[in-house]
Amino acid sequence: MAQTERTVAELMLEQLSMYGVKRIYGVVGDATIGFIDALAKQDKIQFITCKHESTAAFMASAEAKLTGGLGVCTATMGPGATNLLNGLGDAHADRAPVLALTGQAPTDKYGTATPQFINQQDLVKPFAAYSANLASSDAAADLLEKAVGTALRQRDVTHLSVPKDLFMEKTSASPRPMAEVIQGTAVFTKESLKKAASIMKSAKRPMIFAGSGAAGAAEELRKLAELWGAGILVSLGGKGLLEESTPNLLQGIGEGGNPHASELFKQADVVLLAGTTWWPEGHVPTDARVIQIDLHFNQIEKNIPVELAIAGKSEEVLPLLNEHLEGFSRSDDWVARCQEVKEKWARNNEDEGNSEGYPFRPSRIIRALDRTVAPDAILALDTGDNTVWTNRNFRQTNQTTVFSGYWRTMGFGLPAAMTAKLIHPDKQVVAIVGDGGLQMVLADLMTAIRYGLDITVVVMNNESLQMEKDKIDVMGTKDIWTDLTNPDFVKLAEACGWKAFRPVSDDEELESVLEEALNTGGPSLVDIKTVQVFFPETE
Numbered sequence: 001m002a003q004t005e006r007t008v009a010e011l012m013l014e015q016l017s018m019y020g021v022k023r024i025y026g027v028v029g030d031a032t033i034g035f036i037d038a039l040a041k042q043d044k045i046q047f048i049t050c051k052h053e054s055t056a057a058f059m060a061s062a063e064a065k066l067t068g069g070l071g072v073c074t075a076t077m078g079p080g081a082t083n084l085l086n087g088l089g090d091a092h093a094d095r096a097p098v099l100a101l102t103g104q105a106p107t108d109k110y111g112t113a114t115p116q117f118i119n120q121q122d123l124v125k126p127f128a129a130y131s132a133n134l135a136s137s138d139a140a141a142d143l144l145e146k147a148v149g150t151a152l153r154q155r156d157v158t159h160l161s162v163p164k165d166l167f168m169e170k171t172s173a174s175p176r177p178m179a180e181v182i183q184g185t186a187v188f189t190k191e192s193l194k195k196a197a198s199i200m201k202s203a204k205r206p207m208i209f210a211g212s213g214a215a216g217a218a219e220e221l222r223k224l225a226e227l228w229g230a231g232i233l234v235s236l237g238g239k240g241l242l243e244e245s246t247p248n249l250l251q252g253i254g255e256g257g258n259p260h261a262s263e264l265f266k267q268a269d270v271v272l273l274a275g276t277t278w279w280p281e282g283h284v285p286t287d288a289r290v291i292q293i294d295l296h297f298n299q300i301e302k303n304i305p306v307e308l309a310i311a312g313k314s315e316e317v318l319p320l321l322n323e324h325l326e327g328f329s330r331s332d333d334w335v336a337r338c339q340e341v342k343e344k345w346a347r348n349n350e351d352e353g354n355s356e357g358y359p360f361r362p363s364r365i366i367r368a369l370d371r372t373v374a375p376d377a378i379l380a381l382d383t384g385d386n387t388v389w390t391n392r393n394f395r396q397t398n399q400t401t402v403f404s405g406y407w408r409t410m411g412f413g414l415p416a417a418m419t420a421k422l423i424h425p426d427k428q429v430v431a432i433v434g435d436g437g438l439q440m441v442l443a444d445l446m447t448a449i450r451y452g453l454d455i456t457v458v459v460m461n462n463e464s465l466q467m468e469k470d471k472i473d474v475m476g477t478k479d480i481w482t483d484l485t486n487p488d489f490v491k492l493a494e495a496c497g498w499k500a501f502r503p504v505s506d507d508e509e510l511e512s513v514l515e516e517a518l519n520t521g522g523p524s525l526v527d528i529k530t531v532q533v534f535f536p537e538t539e
Ligand SMILES: Cc1ncc(C[n+]2csc(CCOP(=O)(O)OP(=O)(O)O)c2C)c(N)n1
Pocket: 382, 383, 384, 385, 386, 387, 408, 409, 410, 411, 433, 434, 435, 436, 437, 438, 460, 462, 464, 465, 466, 467, 468
């Protein structure tokens, strides 16, 4: 019987669909026309067309961060591929598995001075765990399996460039299944648990530091804190893990964290990291014994002085550690100090959140959001002082947060919010962004319209690149260019078809405007005039 003949592009799409890919983000270009044609002729994978390839790559990165699975983006050769890079940097830095599929010069022009040719393998080298250029249509299934498998197993960016003509060439190869790799169970041994328990039992001032990797382990974390007499700190990604009322929950650490908790943390003698790689210099102890639990081996290579690392899921490792700690005689004095710090911060935080005046103070805005967004909303954050204020004043309940952790790129909030809505159409999605960050991705306001995405973007409009202004202030260097020249965001959003709002006085109006925007249906933007506050200044 004759084997089915498909084009390379059709084969790749079938194979990606077999791997569970539901969306590909990108911009059309002539080097990918064969791929775009095949996308248009199938209905298993949705193509989300963006205005700029960096938005497409941010969206793919956000997809990987939110689902734990693969994100896929596509761009044409040359400038298209180059535009992807910032989003690939974000995915690489945060260990989000993303596949970039790019077009390349046709095979008979590959490597010549043909327009837009660049060696793309060299281009993506610092970001990609694997990158190959397809040289023959019959190798497509194997290369794609290698690219996706490497992205998922190494939790990194991978890349395939495909010469324009090959996308449309026929192949008799079949989609190749991917080896299933079972991770997370039984990779830690009884010995490693015993060793961890013996370090933990030496603690007089224990601290737990939890992040998004401990998402399934809230109950066990609570139990461990109780048994071990430990304080609990959470990274930005771990914020929604535990209820505010959890005993000894000290909230965030580092810039925007609980300042009193930093002082306490520096005195800790044993630290257990559960699903986080956040280790903010200047806020961490210098001679504590550190144990790290993380599902992914390659998360254990960050700059943390870890004594013992256990590769496994927090929800599997923690119950076993808890068994070892039954009957541990905890330090009541340390527990009391943790509780004291928790209460002191709760009082400060409440006061900050109630600050008055117009334009609004950043903490007032974040606390107003805290009071109005749904308990299970998804928050998409940008990079700037707006992120730091969110970390400081947003007291999460059960919300999920998606952000640019180690890459810290501006412009991530809007694309990430759009992805969140595509994945979770029933959830409320809110992006909190600065006026500088939003201006980097303004063109993609139209992407939200095109796909009818019901998201709310809250702009903390301080007419400044405030995070840089703060740093310039500290360094005492000359500052001319941190002041922004802003458009009227309300008019601009409306021109794009968004609903837009601007609260204009300091009373209950802020909450009611936010509520209206959150419930409006379709994309909405809230432009909030914000006071320029030098960050380290407490309110
Ligand atoms: C793409 C990119 N460019 C530049 C920077 C450096 N940077 C970090 S924060 C920041 C200012 C952000 O300004 P804005 O978005 O207005 O937020 P604010 O700090 O005022 O809250 C800049 C320029 C960056 N992180 N990413």
